[in-house]
Amino acid sequence: MRENMLNGGQVIVDYLIREKVPYAFGLCGHGNIGFIDALYERADEIATISVHHESISGFMADVYYRVSGQPVATFTSCGPGSANMPISLANAYLDSVPFLAITGNVPTSQFNRGAFQELYRHYQADFPSTVRAYCKRVFQPTRGEMVPLAIRQAWKTMVTGRPGPVVLDVPFDIFKEAAAEETPRPEDWTANISCRAGADPEGVERALDMLVSAERPVILVGQGVKYGRATEDLLRLAERLRIPVACSASGQGAIDSRHELNLGLVARNGPYQSNHATRQADVLLALGVRFDDRTSSSWLPGYSFTIPPTRLIHVDIDPDEIGRNYPVALGLMADVRTFLRQLNGALDARGPVAVPEARERWLASIDGWRKEWDAFIEPGFHDDSTPINPQRAARVIDRALPEDAILVSDIGIHHNWLIQFCEPRRPDSLIGSMGFGPMGFGVGGVLGAKLAAPDRPCVSVCGDGAFFMHANVLGTAVEYGLPVVWVVWNNYAYASIRGLQRGYLGGRELATDFRHPETGQPYNPDFAAMARAAGIDGVSVDRADDLGDAIKAAIARNRPCLIDANIGADKNPAGAGVWELPGLGVGRPAIGSRYEPA
Known part of the structure; x- marks a missing residue:
């Protein structure tokens, strides 16, 4: 290697440090010792946490991001080591959580020779095929000079658009092969990219018109609001227009559970006030929500949602989610925080806005359903049995x-x-x-x-x-x-x-x-x-x-x-929604019944 040249492992570690990554979580193997050696050289700038099963490293990286907002990296070796990663990769992928999975592979000189732990029966060094369905993309540099491009593109792919995990699969020799005299600078590449796209102005005005005129509006929030750092903007809009807020399971915490406008969980086992409100809403603003089967009572009309006649405004950074499970009255591809700021800005521009008198009657009805739910669940809080209720x-x-x-x-x-x-x-x-x-x-x-x-x-x-x-x-x-x-x-x-x-x-x-x-x-x-x-x-x-x-x-x-x-196992949580297992039937709500629009 020429003097002053960084090898592949050093380029990757240096780039992580430039991106302010504080940790690398992983497990050693013969396929990644070159990368671990590069971590050793910079141990005072990036900490290494060794785990005892590879999937744990992915779960740690996943939750680290959910708490801090900072993506981190994992490292695993070739063969079974990296084959333990698809579970945690898929979890992050479906929950839109980014982390960089650095996987070792066999040396390039051994490709397609059936080396120890090589997947070669369909294609040489074929680990990327193993994880292609479980991440946003796989990058596999096969020469040292390809590493700088691969690491910067991998990072950009991971954090832009709908976030998600990316795999950087590196052959054993590439970690030590000469790669570059300097590392790509994030400040020249990813640091100046913004993916907080807004909705088109006409769509914002249409959404505001629908929300202001609605008599029974509900805002439904998912994970996109929490991890998009949009909670303050959500609260401002909800309080200004007096609109109650329901949450998918992934959106819980986007609004304080004790806030008067919080409806709680919409799901098969969600409380009465949330499911009963969302299925009767005349306008539903859905922000960063997938409308999965558990949230939507298996898409059965009248249990969690009744779309239509409910008019759905669906906002998501990923247009593939809009119109996937319900028809929309208005679908807007946008970052939810940017959209909420647009909506609040449009509301500012209109000056004082009077919401329909029916809005307060709607909130009063919801309060009544909340009281019914509280009375329904109260006995369970006083059960002092063993095993624990x-x-x-x-x-x-x-x-x-x-x-x-x-x-x-x-x-x-x-x-x-x-x-x-x-x-x-x-x-x-x-x-x-x-x-x-x-x-x-x-x-x-x-x-x-x-x-x-x-x-x-x-x-x-x-x-x-x-x-x-x-x-x-x-x-x-x-x-x-x-x-x-x-x-x-x-x-x-x-x-x-x-x-x-x-x-x-x-x-x-x-x-x-x-x-x-x-x-x-x-x-x-x-x-x-x-x-x-x-x-x-x-x-x-x-x-x-x-x-x-x-x-x-x-x-x-x-x-x-x-x-x-x-803890006792003979009780299941009762709720106001249902869940269908096709071919086996549909349960009944424990409280309330299916809503039939007039």
Whole structure:
């Protein structure tokens, strides 16, 4: 290598540092030691966090961005190492979260020779085919001189338009091959690119006309509002026009749960006031929402939405999402923050605007439905049984957390309880996965949350099934001194799926509960003892009051801690929506019924 030339690994690391990336999360392998060596040289400028399973690095990177807004990088080796990444890549891809996955591959001189861990049966060094469906794009430089172009284009692709993960697949020798005398400068390339596109002015005026004249308007917000940093602009518009705000599961926290205009969750298990309002709205402004099956009660008319006759204004940075599941009265491709600022600006230009008198009657009706819902759910908050009533567990967890805490939920029945009964006050108060939905997201993601917000309490609530899959996180927490708290929602089953077996298959249960072969009793390892064996505080609780006290004590100790909570599995969260499993039927709302427009 010529003097003053940087090799491929050095170019990549230098570019990450120039983009102010604070961490690289990953796992070593023979295919990426050249990259790790480049990280070693710059260890005072970018920190390396080693994990014990590759997918955990992706979950950490995912949640790190959701909390901080800063994309980070992961690194994995060729073959099985990088093959463990598609789960976390797909999760970030479907939730529009960017991170850069740097994957090692076999040396270029060994392409198509069947080297150790090479995928070659269809195409040489064919790892990119493995992940093409799980990310925005794959870049594979095969000469050192291709690395500068690949890294800057990979980063730009990741953060522009609809954000998402990008894979940079680098052959072993390219990490050490001469690449460039200097690294591409982000300030010359990506730093001056803005993707906050606005809607066309005519569309903004049409949207404002529809909202101002509506008698029963609702704003529905998704993840695009939270991670687009549009929450303040949303609140300003809602308060000025007195429009109630409902949230998809991914949009919870975009407006303070205790705000008078907050309707709460729209979903199959959402509360009465939110589902009943959105299905009766005459105008629905949807911001950064995908209208997935869980949010929309499987698209069955009259349960979560009735579109039409509801007139839908759908705003999204990705035009493919507009008109995917519902016809629009007005569809606008725009960044939601820019659009909301346009809308507020247009409202300023009009001067004082009088909203219809029916608007206050609409809000009064919603308040009545809220009271009905509160009375319906109230008994569950007083159940003091053992195992712990899951509704009460969700409320106790929520109330035990300080206002600045970050709660990262895994996937499972507990997630349905949390999104229904937690009351997030901030955009990052409650973080979950609603696209790909992988088990392990919250188990590993909470580590990324803590690195992003070291001064805030970070708690993961995860099912016993998910935690057992990814218990390797205990070691990472100890090694890097990360004082996170895991609350293992222990119900001795893959309970969300067992609930489906009971509800749709007449109780024909198989492969969903955990039992000891000799006693037939519910079985799980002693998770608290497992944590203590790893050097982490571990406690077990089976009463609701003890659960709240244990969470408070764990946060106060400022050490890694696991709380093994014995929580009942025989109840499923009731809601005002439904969910259809085609061929098996449709459930009934637990409160209210299907709305039939007049």
